[in-house]
Amino acid sequence: MPATSIDIYDEIEALKVEKDATILAHYYQDGEIQELADFTGDSLKLARAATTVDTGTIVFCGVHFMAETAKMLNPEKRVLLPDLQAGCSLADSCPAPLLKRRQDALRAAGRHFQTVTYINSSAAVKAISDWIVTSGNAEEIVRKIPEDVEILFAPDRHLGSYLEEVTGRKMILWEGACMVHEVFSVTDLLKIKRRKPEAKTIAHPECPVNIREHADYIGGTEAMIRFVEGFAEPTEFIVATEANMLWQLQHAVPRHTYLPAPGITCACNLCPHMARNTLEKLRDCLKTGEPEIQWQPEFERAGEVLRRSLLK
Ligand code: 13P
Numbered sequence: 273m274p275a276t277s278i279d280i281y282d283e284i285e286a287l288k289v290e291k292d293a294t295i296l297a298h299y300y301q302d303g304e305i306q307e308l309a310d311f312t313g314d315s316l317k318l319a320r321a322a323t324t325v326d327t328g329t330i331v332f333c334g335v336h337f338m339a340e341t342a343k344m345l346n347p348e349k350r351v352l353l354p355d356l357q358a359g360c361s362l363a364d365s366c367p368a369p370l371l372k373r374r375q376d377a378l379r380a381a382g383r384h385f386q387t388v389t390y391i392n393s394s395a396a397v398k399a400i401s402d403w404i405v406t407s408g409n410a411e412e413i414v415r416k417i418p419e420d421v422e423i424l425f426a427p428d429r430h431l432g433s434y435l436e437e438v439t440g441r442k443m444i445l446w447e448g449a450c451m452v453h454e455v456f457s458v459t460d461l462l463k464i465k466r467r468k469p470e471a472k473t474i475a476h477p478e479c480p481v482n483i484r485e486h487a488d489y490i491g492g493t494e495a496m497i498r499f500v501e502g503f504a505e506p507t508e509f510i511v512a513t514e515a516n517m518l519w520q521l522q523h524a525v526p527r528h529t530y531l532p533a534p535g536i537t538c539a540c541n542l543c544p545h546m547a548r549n550t551l552e553k554l555r556d557c558l559k560t561g562e563p564e565i566q567w568q569p570e571f572e573r574a575g576e577v578l579r580r581s582l583l584k
């Protein structure tokens with residue numbers, strides 16, 4: 273490792289203590305950030321971890337909606353996000369006024385429904401939702417909703433169609449998608465599968481059905497770790513999710529070999545929003561206490577929906 277990297281690691285460790293901070297990192301962060309984190313996890317595990325932090329500051333290495341979620345679930349804490357511009361294509365695909373218009377139109381048409389929203393959404397969208405789900409609890413929440421109530425599912429149409437498959441519930445789907453999971457190449461995936469007939473393919477439910485239908489297992493990032501842990505013998509896995517997940521899989525279950533499912537335009541798929549957080553920005557935000565997630569009026573109602581959905 274170059275000397276500068278060692279220095280910045282030491283600097284961050286020292287700042288963490290000096291500033292009374294805990295680092296939470298999503299599995300889609302660069303491996304060197306995951307290595308420094310006090311907690312790594314999927315969206316659900318990190319949201320829950322945010323409620324247990326005992327330092328005054330949380331540094332959230334992930335994207336904006338994740339840091340907002342941490343703030344809503346633990347309002348007393350100062351929550352920092354190394355790069356405030358770290359957004360999410362799914363969250364952007366569903367602006368609150370458009371969702372509200374859709375809800376109003378459905379109500380005006382006499383439809384009786386509940387809005388189930390993926391956590392990859394803004395606080396304003398969460399505030400007008402009935403339930404918030406992650407890849408880790410979506411199926412459980414959908415199954416809780418009485419059969420005589422329709423479900424408006426936003427914003428990920430692929431996760432929505434996956435939930436329709438596993439629960440047998442037809443839903444009204446918002447047309448959003450994740451820019452990373454939408455661009456896996458089926459042709460190239462099939463090429464690798466032909467070359468490696470023994471390999472197991474694991475895919476995130478944010479992938480479109482043409483990728484999911486070739487998967488041996490479909491699950492969110494935390495569920496992927498549990499799945500590969502179940503293989504006692506060294507096994508090859510083709511992984512259809514954001515490419516930094518391979519670092520976590522390798523770290524958590526090193527006996528296996530992990531190959532990235534190829535994207536249409538490149539060999540692997542990295543989220544450009546997640547990639548905005550760097551070691552330098554992590555160090556700088558610890559130093560300066562900025563950028564900070566500021567409390568917004570809609571956090572109140574959104575926080576209630578989050579607590580009811582994720583913490584009970
Ligand atoms: P999970 O890690 O909760 O499965 O979420 C994936 C994702 O796309 C986060 O942005």
Ligand code: SF4
Pocket residue numbers: 300335359360361362363392450451452453514543544545546
């Ligand atoms: Fe959003 Fe997709 Fe990036 Fe996750 S991987 S933050 S869903 S754009």
